[in-house]
Amino acid sequence: MNTERAQQRSTHQTIAAIFNRAASTYDHVGPAFFAYFGSRLVELAHLAPGEHVLDIATGRGAALFPACDAVGFSGRVIGIDLAPAMVAATHAEAIARGDTNITLLPMDAASLAFADATFDAVLCGFAVFFLPDALAALQEWQRVLKPDGRLVLSTWIDPFGPELEWFAPLQRTVLPLPAAPACSGTEPPIFDTPAGLTALLARAGFIEIAVQVERARFVYADEETWWASLWSHGIRGWLESVERERGAAAVQHFKETAFALLREGRQPDGFPQTSSALLGRATRTALAE
Template sequence: MEPQLQAIREQQRETWNRFSHGWRKWNDLTMDWLKPMGDEIIRLLEPKDGDVVLDVASGTGEPGLTIATLVKSGKVVITDLSENMLEVARESAAERGIRNVETVACDVCELPFADNTFDKVSCRFGFMFFPDMQLAAREITRVLKPGGKIATAVWASPEKNFWITAIMSTVGKHLQLPPPPAGAPGMFRCAQPGFMAAIFKQAGLKNITETEISAKLNISNTNGYWIFMNEVAAPVVAALSKADDQLKEKIKGEVYELVNKRYPHGEIAIDSTALIIQGEK
């Protein structure tokens, strides 16, 4: 891997390790929010009892842990760059009595598995952060058995994801944030319809499909939303770090106003939409 891509990988590892405490704190809420995307991945993969499944960039363990309950005599290998995130996954597995899982801290661009190892591969919200998405797709295809399937979720366009744009658009009004370099990891890097399908096709996958799934972030109130985003969303924290305390308070007030205007009756269920892309080896 090229030095600049290695640097991105190490930055990603450091960031996810640093934010793992927030993901542990908010794990129940986050997993409830992202469940529809995981359910669609599972529906497309059709995991069967006895399958050996790889869950890439699993973070705190989903959808890998749920898949493990479906492949009872099989096994799920849960991988992530962040050892701290995998620690949360192991805790969740223990709490739920799931024993047919293994966690491996590794880079998707250098998977430590033999060719044709896995029946299925899942990857929920990982691709947009991979330093080299095409290399990642080739590695996943390499370890997938012939006839095996991969399904991944990536965020759809910004206008369909108020959960992040409510804050980031407000920050952008007050701070001159430099645009990320072309192709740099980011929330909406894979949002263009057909983008991930092209990557899958180039990796040698076939029978590729793309669907859109929406979900709601059910947060108690605007203050809960603000705290949540500041404890789990690295782009938000990075952007707000460039503001002084007075400006942060101004941004916070405007975000509260924006969210309350969108959800005037007090039930904060914030819109989010993802693309689910599936392919077969």
């Protein structure tokens, strides 16, 4: 058990460090696909004025700020993130916007410092798959929901789409992707199919589960913007691993090869990427304990 906790702490520290370094440009380079999907989460949550909302892994506020607008001054939105730099950057943006109903806190998504039945809705954009024990985390999120409260979350099916079908194979030729974090439980969670996400939410005790596929087309103006975007989100961790284990020349080779493949798909409006995601909505049962 001590070994497992130590591994989880190490995983948390690694993830936090990556997103600390990415915080200044996260979803602020290229097309704002996190902002798009964050707005969709808020739409599916059907937030009402005066409600209290928790946004888990808030990042740079992709769902936080639309949620703030939806609940109004009589409501409250708390955004948490494992990366302190992300929290600081988003806090500064909230101040600049003049939002007085937002609180930003550094916090582990799997261990929430809130009382039972605190929130009308919990949002989580593209983060549940980072958690060492997704099932336990979902049960923790259910704990802080009020009876009949809503959870709305997103996971990736394919962030790069058919236009960049070469991306993952190219990654594997440079440096194999890290294994998924170990997860307790009888069966590993599946995040990228409607059936898999539905099953995970049901195992966590949620009811009224609905999962839908969402696709959206995003366009990068040029190759360098696309490259800068990679360094602004989770792929940054893999790029840093390549640089650390294979050297800067390997990163440059990957970049040059990727640019050549990227140019093959150039369209009149730029370099397109059709991202597909799952959006799930579920309800805490009124009888949950």
